[in-house]
Amino acid sequence: MTEVVLSIIGTAQDAGLPHPNCFCKNCREAIRNPKFRRLAASLAVILPDEQVWHLIDATPDLKEQMARLQMKYQLEGKLMKSIFLTHAHLGHYPGLLFLGREAIGARGIPVMAGTKMKQLLEVQAPWSQLTKLGNIDVQEIQDRKAVQVVPSVTITPVYVPHRNEFSETFAFWIEGPNKKVFYVPDIDRWNEWDQDIFAVCKKADICLLDGTFHSVKDLENIGRDYREIPHPLMTETMDRLQDLTEQTEIYFTHLNHSNPVLDTEQQVRHELEAKGFHIAEEEMEFKL
Ligand SMILES: [Zn+2]
Ligand SMILES: [Zn+2]
Numbered sequence: 145m146t147e148v149v150l151s152i153i154g155t156a157q158d159a160g161l162p163h164p165n166c167f168c169k170n171c172r173e174a175i176r177n178p179k180f181r182r183l184a185a186s187l188a189v190i191l192p193d194e195q196v197w198h199l200i201d202a203t204p205d206l207k208e209q210m211a212r213l214q215m216k217y218q219l220e221g222k223l224m225k226s227i228f229l230t231h232a233h234l235g236h237y238p239g240l241l242f243l244g245r246e247a248i249g250a251r252g253i254p255v256m257a258g259t260k261m262k263q264l265l266e267v268q269a270p271w272s273q274l275t276k277l278g279n280i281d282v283q284e285i286q287d288r289k290a291v292q293v294v295p296s297v298t299i300t301p302v303y304v305p306h307r308n309e310f311s312e313t314f315a316f317w318i319e320g321p322n323k324k325v326f327y328v329p330d331i332d333r334w335n336e337w338d339q340d341i342f343a344v345c346k347k348a349d350i351c352l353l354d355g356t357f358h359s360v361k362d363l364e365n366i367g368r369d370y371r372e373i374p375h376p377l378m379t380e381t382m383d384r385l386q387d388l389t390e391q392t393e394i395y396f397t398h399l400n401h402s403n404p405v406l407d408t409e410q411q412v413r414h415e416l417e418a419k420g421f422h423i424a425e426e427e428m429e430f431k432l
């Protein structure tokens with residue numbers, strides 16, 4: 145059986161860590177210490193034996209993420225076979241521009257996107273230049289319709305509620321020959337979704353969930369009100385999923401610069417780990 149590897153290549157909220165124009169404790173540490181930096185949330189599915197890979201979300205950090213991945217898996221010079229997009233926010237699609245004329249000048253990279261996202265990429269500049277010049281070939285994907293990426297791997301989009309200014313937002317099921325992964329980097333609230341997060345995670349072997357904010361206190365520290373922040377809090381997610389940690393590996397990703405769990409010395413980080421939850425880290429990999 146061909147080996148299928150899911151590699152975590154970014155774990156930060158859209159703007160990354162350090163966050164622009166921020167000098168909070170975490171951002172200062174990230175400016176000073178490269179090991180503390182985090183790139184925007186993204187995943188890669190790699191078939192090392194066949195020397196092919198697929199990308200989930202094209203972040204503003206794409207060029208660094210690509211280089212690290214290509215060097216790690218001896219894929220130098222080999223572009224991704226496809227890109228699946230969750231939605232049209234800063235951390236999730238601007239990396240497509242690196243495929244254009246000013247940079248790589250790619251030819252016909254399949255980009256899998258929802259109906260509104262496809263239209264955005266075809267009609268609105270500068271994205272429309274990528275489609276007109278044939279750098280990318282946008283293909284429409286639909287809620288709960290599985291896409292066969294290679295014979296042993298499917299990726300299935302699932303609608304989730306999120307501030308959808310320009311596009312719909314997807315979570316993805318990524319299923320290999322042995323394991324099922326559920327990936328949801330952005331969602332407004334678990335209770336606004338037509339699916340039950342506990343039941344969904346119960347079906348997965350591994351979950352990579354929206355961990356943007358830790359708690360109401362975390363938000364107070366950056367002067368924001370929870371009611372206007374469209375993300376579930378990690379504290380609520382842990383309460384909902386506490387009984388699953390023995391059977392499902394649950395990781396938090398898409399971490400905001402302000403999140404106290406970024407600091408491994410913090411009590412909240414120890415508590416999270418004691419409860420059986422995990423923080424996603426770049427270069428973590430899972431054999432699917
Ligand atoms: Zn995001
Ligand atoms: Zn900061």
Ligand SMILES: [Zn+2]
Nearest residue numbers: 231233306330
């Ligand atoms: Zn978003």
